[in-house]
Amino acid sequence: MKIHEYQAKELFATYGIPVDRSIVCRSVEDAVKAYSQLDSQKVIVKAQVHTGGRGKAGGVKLANGEVELRKHAAAILGMDIKGFIVDRILVGQAINIEKEYYVSYVVDRKSKSTILMLSKEGGMDIEEVARTSPEKIHRFVIDPSIGVPDYLAREAAFKLFDDIKQVRQAAVIFQKLYKLFVATDASLAEINPLVLTKEGDIMAIDAKMTFDDNALFRHPKIAALNEPTEEEKKEQNAKSKGFSYVNLGGEIGCMVNGAGLAMATMDMIKLYGGNPANFLDIGGSSNPTKVIEAMKLLLSDQNVKVVMINIFGGITRCDDVAKGLLEAFKQFKTDIPVVIRLTGTNEKEGRAMLQGSGLYVAETMGEATEKAVSLT
Incomplete structure (x- = not known):
């Protein structure tokens, strides 16, 4: 689960991580009121959306005075950034930046632990830095039994700073960020950029956090911040009906019983030159209602040109699946071709029914x- 920058900054502040003063606004007039409260000639106006690349898209602007603020606020509100419509902005005090850095904690599957990532190349896409200059990224594997003790925090801080005063400031921030990361069951806690100001202070002027969905029941206040996208809503709706569903953006909608078979089905589609639209495991039940709901879910995806149903009848009976499909097509009409493979329990009966x-x-x-790919 993702949250907005201003929400992440509020969490940062509760853990004592220094952040810039800023106010979230939903209209130009709100932005003007915020400007008067901030009491700063120059302010930064930032779009609040669940995606990166805001600056490149024109969603981050520096305003010098109320006239510029109004202009930038009006331009950013309603802007489309990678499919996300901006409905709120963050107006904050402009900071005298001397240097920008990158800091994050992320769960690393390879080391099976949290890693602390640092770079002097802050303010840039860290993926691009990793691709072009991997030597500029420093990684520290965190032992969960000891966390981030003083010596490790200082060692990490020395990768970014030479001045001992700045090292001490940064080390404390790294420790507090790790405490926040662990306490909230986060999968990412990122500061990009962490800045050194011309006054010698270190602070987070951007904040990004994502959380493990499976742990949200432990954090009702964080869970309340969830603003799922339309695709995420679809996945949540599928989960409530007993499906495992993930949208993949291809053209061949897949309905399969069993996660392993679903993965193999997607591999087969790629092998034959197609693109799977989704992962959809309907489970071991042979309930016809489940098949109907699954078909509705697949056909609601406008990218789907063909539906491929791959059923291995072990617990699931192929004739029940066939019955569910026939009932489904009585309830709604579609011009999308459907390819079905039935094998296993009552497969002959199932195929005969179809x-x-x-x-x-x-x-x-x-x-x-082969048939599904050719039909696309």
């Missing part, structure tokens, strides 16, 4: 995949 239904029936996985 004869004359207008569905493309296959016996093997390869046959079904």
Whole structure:
């Protein structure tokens, strides 16, 4: 789960991490009021959306005075940034920046632990830095049994700073950020940029956090901040119906019983030159209602040109799946071709039921995949 920058900064502040003073606004008039409260000639206006690249898209502007503030606020509100419409902005005091740095804690699958990532190349896409200049990124694997003790925090800080006063400031920030990361079951806590001001202070002028969805039940206040996208809402709705669903953006909608078979089905589609639209595991139930709901979910995706259903009947009975499909197509009409492969328990009965239904029936996985790809 993602949260907005201003929400992450509020969490930072509760853990004593220094952040710039800023106010979230939902209209130009709100921005003007915030400007008077901040009592600063220059302010930064930043779009609040759940995506990166705001600056490149024109969603971050420096305003010198109320006239410029009004202009930038009006331009950014309503802006489309990578498919996200800006409905709020953050107006904050402009900071005298001397140097920018990158700091984050992230769960690393390779080391099976949290890692602290640091770079002197702050304010840039860290992925681009990693691709072009990997030597500029420093990584520290964090032992969960000891966390980030003083010596490790200072060692990390020395990678960014030479002045001992700045090292001490940064070390404390690293320790507080780790405490926040662990306490909130976060999967990412990022400061980009962490800045050194011309006055010699170190502070976070941007903040990004994502959280483990499976741990949100422990953090109701954080869970209340959730603003799911339309795709995320679809995934949550699927979960409530007993499905495992992930949108992948391709053209071939997949309905499969079993996670392993679903993965193999997506691999087969790629092998034959197609692109899976989703991962959808309907589980081991042979309930016809489940098949109906799954079909509705697949056909709600406008990118889907073909639906491929791959059922291995172990616990699931192929004739029940066939019955569910026939009932589904009585409830709604579609011009999208559907390819179905049934094998296992009652497969002959299931395939017999589908004869004359207008569905493309296959016996093997390869046959079904080849047909689905050709129909796209």
